[in-house]
Amino acid sequence: MGTRVGDWIDQRSGWRDSWNRVFLARIPNISWGHTLGAATLMAVVILLITGLALTFYYVSSPTDAHQSVQYITNVVPLGWLIRGLHHWAASALVVLSVAHLIRVVIHGAYKYPREFTWFTGIALLLLVFGFGLTGSLLPWDQRAYWATEVRIEVFATVPFIGDWLARFLQGGDQLSSLTLSRFYSAHVWLFPLLLFGLVAVHLRLVLRHGISARPKEEPRRDEEPRKREEASLL
Ligand code: HEM
Numbered sequence: 735m736g737t738r739v740g741d742w743i744d745q746r747s748g749w750r751d752s753w754n755r756v757f758l759a760r761i762p763n764i765s766w767g768h769t770l771g772a773a774t775l776m777a778v779v780i781l782l783i784t785g786l787a788l789t790f791y792y793v794s795s796p797t798d799a800h801q802s803v804q805y806i807t808n809v810v811p812l813g814w815l816i817r818g819l820h821h822w823a824a825s826a827l828v829v830l831s832v833a834h835l836i837r838v839v840i841h842g843a844y845k846y847p848r849e850f851t852w853f854t855g856i857a858l859l860l861l862v863f864g865f866g867l868t869g870s871l872l873p874w875d876q877r878a879y880w881a882t883e884v885r886i887e888v889f890a891t892v893p894f895i896g897d898w899l900a901r902f903l904q905g906g907d908q909l910s911s912l913t914l915s916r917f918y919s920a921h922v923w924l925f926p927l928l929l930f931g932l933v934a935v936h937l938r939l940v941l942r943h944g945i946s947a948r949p950k951e952e953p954r955r956d957e958e959p960r961k962r963e964e965a966s967l968l
Contacts, residue, residue, distance in 0.1 A: 761945050767837040768945060774834050777827040778933065781865075782926065786818040792872065793916035796911045799874035824869065831862050843946040852938040858932050861925055868921040874914060882917075883909055 744750045761768070762918055793802040806813040833857065838844055844852035871882045886909070890900035905912030 755941065763948050764945060765948065767841070768836050770830060770834040771940070774827065774830040775933070777823045777830055778929065780819060780823040781827060784816050784823065785922065785926075787816045788820060789922055794872070794914055796874060796914055799872065799914060803873045803875075822864065828866065831859055833896055835859065841946060842949055848939070848943055848946060851936060851943065854932050854936040854939065858929070858936060861929055861932065863914065865921060865925055865929075868917040871914060871917045872921065879909060882913070885911075 740750070788806065791806045791813070793799060803817075806817055808814070810816075838855070840853070867882075867885060871878050882904055886900050886903055889903060890896045891901055901907065903913070903916070904910065905916050
């Protein structure tokens with residue numbers, strides 16, 4: 735029955751081909767380091783699901799934001815778990831995406847023909863930091879307020895555009911309800927949309943080029959003539 739339904743859908747959509755290419759592809763000569771991209775993707779999925787659940791109860795107004803977070807944590811069934819998962823998955827995402835980047839650098843996987851995969855990766859990393867900046871203000875408590883204040887002061891030190899940038903982020907000369915609205919909007923609308931687009935392009939490129947081969951150890955240049963000589967004597 736299951737296969738018949740699968741066949742019916744496959745004849746009309748060709749889903750089996752895509753499934754086999756993505757999940758059943760044989761990838762020779764890989765290491766644990768190659769799982770870091772998929773682990774990063776898993777953290778993204780957890781964040782999207784738990785973040786969506788949090789928006790059911792979170793209120794982005796200065797008078798209610800803090801209370802709504804308390805309500806989620808203490809009253810909503812499993813609210814503490816959803817919030818905790820969102821919090822820890824956010825930290826894991828930063829660690830995993832940096833580890834994934836380091837793996838890519840060590841294996842030289844940023845080189846031709848994967849430059850665009852690398853560029854979209856850098857954009858994703860910036861986006862991850864953007865999620866962190868905007869999300870940490872949302873609980874709207876003392877810690878969130880002052881941490882954001884400090885970060886905005888750092889942005890204000892950017893040469894030439896610093897003042898403008900700080901005012902743009904805050905929506906004025908100081909942190910206010912407008913800052914909370916902006917950060918909330920970026921955190922739940924703008925950044926997730928960008929994330930979807932960039933992850934789609936990133937994965938499309940990974941499928942197009944395949945996973946890069948692990949670098950092999952080659953004879954050192956000064957060893958080569960001797961090796962060739964030895965070979966010709968044989
Ligand atoms: C939200 C963040 C990211 C997600 C979800 C993600 C996901 C993935 C996945 C699933 C793969 C294939 C498996 C693997 O090679 O590990 C991959 C490959 C790759 N990623 Fe990412 N990635 C992210 C961030 C980054 C960053 C920050 C960089 C570097 C700036 C990067 C550069 C690359 C490159 C160059 C490859 C190809 C590796 C190869 O062919 O060996 N990615 N990514």
